[in-house]
Amino acid sequence: GIQVEQSPPDLILQEGANSTLRCNFSDSVNNLQWFHQNPWGQLINLFYIPSGTKQNGRLSATTVATERYSLLYISSSQTTDSGVYFCAGQDNYGQNFVFGPGTRLSVLP
């Protein structure tokens, strides 16, 4: 099956710092998305980013599909950015979205 990996597994930042989260994925993964799981467990769509770069406020994402990785950038982090960040990709041959193991981000005041 398809593989989705994320790094680092855990990240602790001081408020105001910047960070980069990485997602590596195997062949036959498309429709890559980034999600934020907040402390209440909700999965919030951040980006649909199969290729290229997108920005939304302090967050931006870049996917280089030919090299099978995606990066999520968080600038000027805030305590509300804390939670787990997941990337997920869809199998080319089915409907299953496969999630990575997540990066747990803690932003300290």
Next chain:
Amino acid sequence: EPEVTQTPSHQVTQMGQEVILRCVPISNHLYFYWYRQILGQKVEFLVSFYNNEISEKSEIFDDQFSVERPDGSNFTLKIRSTKLEDSAMYFCASSVTGGSSGNTIYFGEGSWLTVV
């Protein structure tokens, strides 16, 4: 913005009981999904549903589980004879298309199931 809604948000059930988790997908979406997340672990695919039938399921989705679209808006997950290890957050999701390019999946807020 349209959203996927789930009920209940939290349910506690006795081991061996049956539970039904309910979802209302986004109205123009055609593909529906259930995912599960055991506390502290990754989000796992259970099943996808299209055109009133299961289109794909994982090995987790055994005979204990079933899904149904009883009317034009609801999508349910039934878990029979619950076990302690079924305790998890269950997410419903929907998307416009299945596997084609441009497919974005949207998740509900989850139903937290505790089996005691």
